Amino acid sequence: xxxxxxxxxxxxxxxxxxxxxxxxxxxxxxxxxxxxxxxxxxxxxxxxxxxxxxxxxxxxxxxxxxxxxxxxxxxxxxxxxxxxxxxxxxxxxxxxxxxxxxxxxxxxxxxxxxxxxxxxxxxxxxxxxxxxxxxxxxxxxxxxxxxxxxxxxxxxxxxxxxxxxxxxxxxxxxxxxxxxxxxxxxxxxxxxxxxxxxxxxxxxxxxxxxxxxxxxxxxxxxxxxxxxxxxxxxxxxxxxxxxxxxxxxxxxxxxxxxxxxxxxxxxxxxxxxxxxxxxxxxxxxxxxxxxxxxxxxxxxxxxxxxxxxx
Amino acid sequence: xxxxxxxxxxxxxxxxxxxxxxxxxxxxxxxxxxxxxxxxxxxxxxxxxxxxxxxxxxxxxxxxxxxxxxxxxxxxxxxxxxxxxxxxxxxxxxxxxxxxxxxxxxxxxxxxxxxxxxxxxxxxxxxxxxxxxxxxxxxxxxxxxxxxxxxxxxxxxxxxxxxxxxxxxxxxxxxxxxxxxxxxxxxxxxxxxxxxxxxxxxxxxxxxxxxxxxxxxxxxxxxxxxxxxxxxxxxxxxxxxxxxxxxxxxxxxxxxxxxxxxxxxxxxxxxxxxxxxxxxxxxxxxxxxxxxxxxxxxxxxxxxxxxxxxxxxxxxxxxxxxxxxxxxxxxxxxxxxxxxxxxxxxxxxxxxxxxxxxxxxxxxxxxxxxxxxxxxxxxxxxxxxxxxxxxxxxxxxxxxxxxxxxxx
Numbered sequence: 001x002x003x004x005x006x007x008x009x010x011x012x013x014x015x016x017x018x019x020x021x022x023x024x025x026x027x028x029x030x031x032x033x034x035x036x037x038x039x040x041x042x043x044x045x046x047x048x049x050x051x052x053x054x055x056x057x058x059x060x061x062x063x064x065x066x067x068x069x070x071x072x073x074x075x076x077x078x079x080x081x082x083x084x085x086x087x088x089x090x091x092x093x094x095x096x097x098x099x100x101x102x103x104x105x106x107x108x109x110x111x112x113x114x115x116x117x118x119x120x121x122x123x124x125x126x127x128x129x130x131x132x133x134x135x136x137x138x139x140x141x142x143x144x145x146x147x148x149x150x151x152x153x154x155x156x157x158x159x160x161x162x163x164x165x166x167x168x169x170x171x172x173x174x175x176x177x178x179x180x181x182x183x184x185x186x187x188x189x190x191x192x193x194x195x196x197x198x199x200x201x202x203x204x205x206x207x208x209x210x211x212x213x214x215x216x217x218x219x220x221x222x223x224x225x226x227x228x229x230x231x232x233x234x235x236x237x238x239x240x241x242x243x244x245x246x247x248x249x250x251x252x253x254x255x256x257x258x259x260x261x262x263x264x265x266x267x268x269x270x271x272x273x274x275x276x277x278x279x280x281x282x283x284x285x286x287x288x289x290x291x292x293x294x295x296x297x298x299x300x301x302x303x304x305x306x307x308x309x310x
Numbered sequence: 311x312x313x314x315x316x317x318x319x320x321x322x323x324x325x326x327x328x329x330x331x332x333x334x335x336x337x338x339x340x341x342x343x344x345x346x347x348x349x350x351x352x353x354x355x356x357x358x359x360x361x362x363x364x365x366x367x368x369x370x371x372x373x374x375x376x377x378x379x380x381x382x383x384x385x386x387x388x389x390x391x392x393x394x395x396x397x398x399x400x401x402x403x404x405x406x407x408x409x410x411x412x413x414x415x416x417x418x419x420x421x422x423x424x425x426x427x428x429x430x431x432x433x434x435x436x437x438x439x440x441x442x443x444x445x446x447x448x449x450x451x452x453x454x455x456x457x458x459x460x461x462x463x464x465x466x467x468x469x470x471x472x473x474x475x476x477x478x479x480x481x482x483x484x485x486x487x488x489x490x491x492x493x494x495x496x497x498x499x500x501x502x503x504x505x506x507x508x509x510x511x512x513x514x515x516x517x518x519x520x521x522x523x524x525x526x527x528x529x530x531x532x533x534x535x536x537x538x539x540x541x542x543x544x545x546x547x548x549x550x551x552x553x554x555x556x557x558x559x560x561x562x563x564x565x566x567x568x569x570x571x572x573x574x575x576x577x578x579x580x581x582x583x584x585x586x587x588x589x590x591x592x593x594x595x596x597x598x599x600x601x602x603x604x605x606x607x608x609x610x611x612x613x614x615x616x617x618x619x620x621x622x623x624x625x626x627x628x629x630x631x632x633x634x635x636x637x638x639x640x641x642x643x644x645x646x647x648x649x650x651x652x653x654x655x656x657x658x659x660x661x662x663x664x665x666x667x668x669x670x671x672x673x674x675x676x677x678x679x680x681x682x683x684x685x686x687x688x689x690x691x692x693x694x695x696x697x698x699x700x701x702x703x704x705x706x707x708x709x710x711x712x713x714x715x716x717x718x
Contacts, residue, residue: 048559052717070563078559084552088326100318101560149561 001026001061001153001184002047008055009042016042018208019056024186024201026152029179031199032188033296039208040188041081044155047186048078060153077151081158083138084145087131091122091141094130095148102149116144120174136167143174153184160194172198192296204300211303220294222302226252227268230260231275232288241278248274260288268293311569315562319570320577323541327578336540341533341586342593345525349594352521364414364445368394369404376427377419380460384452388519389445390414401436408438408446408507415439415449426499429464434501441506453502461498468494518653518682526590527677528650530583531612531670535644538579538616539637545571545624546633549715558716567716568621568709575620579613599680604687604694608676611697615669618704625711644670653678666693669700 002024009017017039024030032040045051047058049069057064063071085094092113099109117123120140130138139159146154156175160168176198179185189195195202196216204212204219212219233241238261242254245263248271252264265271268291279286292298327333366384370377373396384392404416418436426433437453440446468490518524548554557567587609590596598605619640627633645651647661648670654662655678665671672693679685679693687694 050555050559070561073559073561076559078556080552080555082550082552084556086322086326086553087551088330089322093325097318097322098556098560101315101557101562103312103314103561105314145556 001028002030002058002186004043004047004056004058006056007043007046007053007058009039009046009051010054015208017046017053020203020205020208020210021056022203022210022213024184026184027179027182029175029185029187029198029200031195031202032186032205033190033192033195033202033300034188034205035190038190038205040190040205041157042208043205044078044157044186044188048076048155049073050078075152077146077149077154079143079146079154079156079159081161083130083142085130085138085141088129090127090129091117091133092126094141095144098145099148104149112148112150116147119147120144121170134167135163136170139163139167139171140174143171147178151183153186154178156185156187158188158190160189160191168194192300196296202296204296204303206300206304212299216296219296219299222299224264225294226264226266227294228292228298229263229265229268229271229275230257230288230290230292231263231286232260233279233284235259237282237284240282244278245271245275312562312566315566316570316573319567320573323544323574323578324581326544333537333540337533337537337582338585338589341529342589344533345522345529345590345594348525348529349522352525363389363391364443365412366390366392366415366417366445366449367404367407367413368392368417368419369399370394370396370419370423371398371421372396372424373419374424376424376460380423380427380456383456384449387448387452389448401438405438405505405507408440411440414443414445417453423500427460427464429467429499432497432499432501434503436503436505438505438507450504457498457500457502460500461494464499465491465494518678522590522594523596523681524653524674524678526594526596527587527681528645528674530586530590531673531677532641532645532650533586534579534582534613535616535619535670536638536641537582538575538613538620539623539641540620540634541575541578542620542624542627542633542637543630545621546627546630549624550630554716564713564716568712571621571624571712572617572705572708575617576613579616580610583609583613597681598677599684599686601680601686601690604676604685604690605680607687607694608673608690608697611694611701612669612673614701615697615704618701618708621708621712622704625708625715644668647671649674667696669697672696672700 004020004022007017007020008015020039020043022030032043034040042051046053047060047065049065049072053066057066059065060072061075063075065072086097089097095113095116096109099105099112104112114123117126120143122137122141122144125133125137130141133141143156143159146156159175160171163171172194175185175187179198179200187195187199199216201213201215202219203210212222231241238256241261245251245254245261248265250266250270252266254261254263256262263271275289276286327337368377368381373394377394381392381394399416399418401418404418407413408416416438420433420435422431423433423435425431435453435457437450439450469487545554548557558564562570587598587605591598620637623633623636623640627636647665648654648668649657649665650670654665654671654675657665666675676690676693679690683689
C-alpha cells in the first residue's frame with residue numbers, strides 16, 4: 001500500500017530524512033519509532049504531500065506522492081501532532097466542516113459525523129465548544145477529523161502527546177480497533193510501549209535514517225533474546241565472579257560493561273540464588289543489581305547508543 | 311474549482327465571526343457609534359456660518375431694502391456665504407482678498423445704489439471675482455440675473471408711472487413710451503463692472519452638506535478594512551494550529567483553498583459593508599445617490615482590496631499579535647492618508663493627490679461623488695479602475711504568498 005524508497009528531505013544543509021526505505025502492507029499498522037527530531041514528522045509530511053521530497057520516491061496506493069498528490073490526498077487522512085481543529089466551534093461543526101472540505105455533504109455527512117462522534121465517545125459533547133474539552137477529548141476529536149472521509153490510509157503523528165495515562169489508554173484502544181477493522185496506519189511515536197502494544201511492524205528511525213525495520217520479535221532478536229543481569233562489585237573481584245558465573249546453569253556469557261559485569265542468561269531470575277550465595281561467600285554486600293529483559297528500548301540503545309528520551 | 315470547498319470555507323469564516331460577540335461589536339456596533347459621535351462633533355455642514363463654504367463679501371456704504379432685495383437670490387446658497395458690511399474698503403484690498411483666496415468674490419456697492427434701484431439715480435457696482443472658482447462663477451451669474459431683475463423693475467416703474475399724474479394701470483400701459491424704454495435699456499440705472507481675477511489654484515469643491523454624509527461612509531470603510539484585516543490573525547492561527555496543513559492534505563486543491571481564504575474575507579467585508587451602509591441610511595438619512603451600480607462596484611472592489619491585503623498579511627506575519635499590530639497600523643495609515651477621518655478636500659493639494667492613489671481615498675471619493683455631486687459610473691470610472699488595480703495586485707501577491715506557505 002505504501003512504498004518508500006531512499007526518501008530524502010533536506011532543510012538547508014541538514015538532512016532531516018536521509019535515505020529512508022520501507023514498505024507498509026494494506027491493513028498494516030506500521031510504527032515509526034524514534035526520539036524527537038529523528039525525522040518522523042518530516043517523513044509523514046512528505047508522504048502526506050505536505051512537503052516536497054528532495055530525493056527518492058514514495059507512493060501510496062499506486063499514486064506517486066510527488067507526481068500525483070491529488071490521487072494520494074484522496075486516499076489519506078492525516079492526524080497531526082497539534083490539535084488541528086477550530087477551538088471556538090463545537091465538535092459537531094468541526095467534523096461537518098472537515099467533511100465538506102473532503103467533498104461530503106447532506107444526510108450522509110450528518111450520519112458519518114454522528115457515527116464518528118459515537119466512535120470517539122464524544123456523542124454527548126457534540127454541541128460543546130472544543131476549547132472546553134480536556135486534552136484527551138481534543139485528541140479523540142482530532143482523530144475523528146482525520147477519519148471523516150473514511151480514508152484508506154491514516155497518518156497518526158504522535159497522537160498521544162500531552163494527555164494523561166487514562167486518556168492515552170482510551171485512544172490506543174480506539175486506534176487498535178481501527179487497525180483491526182483493516183485501516184492502514186502509519187503511527188509515529190517516541191513511546192516504545194505504544195509501538196510495542198499497537199504496531200504490527202516498527203521502523204526505528206534515528207537522525208533521519210531507518211536503523212531497523214521489522215516486527216517486535218524480529219527487532220528484539222537482533223540483540224538476542226537473553227536477559228541481562230548487571231551487577232556491580234569491586235573491580236578486583238570481576239575475574240572471580242566471571243569464573244563463578246560461567247558455571248551457573250543457563251549462563252551464556254559474562255562480560256564487563258561500563259564498570260559492571262553483565263551476565264547474559266536465558267532466565268535472569270535463575271541466576272539470582274547462586275549470585276547471592278557467591279556474594280555471601282565472598283563477604284560482599286550487593287551494591288547494585290539490575291535484570292534487563294530485551295525490549296525495544298534496549299534495541300534502540302544498542303543501535304544508536306542513546307535512549308529514546310535523551 | 312470546487313465550489314463546495316470555497317462555500318464551506320466562507321461559511322466557516324462567517325460562522326466563527328457571527329458567534330463571537332466581541333467581534334460583532336467591532337464589526338457592526340462600533341462603526342455606528344463612531345459615525346454618530348463624529349457626525350455630532352462635526353455638525354451640519356450645510357448650515358449657516360459653515361466655515362468650509364467660501365465667503366462673498368459685499369461692502370455697501372448705505373445698505374438698505376433695495377440692496378437686500380438685490381442680494382436675496384444669493385442668500386442661503388450651498389456654495390458660498392454672503393456677508394454684507396457697511397464699512398469701506400479699497401478696491402485694491404478687495405481684489406487682494408480674492409486673489410489670496412480669503413474670499414471667493416467681493417462686491418463694492420456705491421452710496422447711490424438705493425436711489426438708483428428705485429429708478430431715481432444711477433449707480434455702478436464693482437465685482438471682483440475669480441474665474442477659476444465654481445462658487446465665484448455662480449456669484450457672478452446670480453448677480454447678473456439680479457441686476458437684470460433690478461433694472462427691469464426700475465424700467466417698469468418708469469414706464470407705468472402716468473405722466474399726467476393719474477393712477478398707474480391700463481391707461482398708463484397703453485401709453486408705453488418706446489423712447490423711454492430704449493434709453494433705460496441703453497443706460498440702465500444700475501450697472502455692474504466686473505473685474506476678473508485669475509487664480510491658478512484648483513477650486514476646493516466641497517460637495518457635502520452634512521457631516522454624516524462623510525463620516526457614515528468613511529467609518530464604514532474604516533471598520534470594514536479593520537475587520538477584514540483582522541482576519542489575517544485567523545490565517546496565522548491556522549498555520550500555527552496546523553489546520554492549514556490539514557486543509558492542504560485534504561481532497562481540496564490548492565487553488566480552492568486560496569480562493570476559499572480570499573472569498574472568506576471578501577464576503578465578510580461585503581456583508582459588513584451592506585449592513586453598515588443600510589444602517590447609515592436609516593439612522594443618518596444618508597442618500598447614496600442614483601447609481602447603485604457604482605456604489606456596489608466600489609464596495610465590492612474595496613472588499614476585494616481588503617481581502618487580498620488580509621490574506622497577504624496572514625502569510626507574512628509570524629504571530630497573531632504581529633498580524634493584529636500590522637493590520638491596525640495599516641488601517642490607521644490608510645485611513646488618515648485616504649481621507650477617512652477628515653475629507654481629502656481640506657488637505658493640501660499634494661496630499662489630495664496622494665490620498666486619491668490609495669484605496670481608501672479612492673473609495674471615499676466615490677462616496678463623496680455619489681452623495682454630494684450626484685455623479686454616476688462614468689464620472690467615477692477612474693477611481694473604480696484604481697480600486698480594481700489595487701484589488702488585482704493584492705490578490706495576486708496574496709495568492710503567490712499563500713501558495714508558498716502551503717507548500718512549505
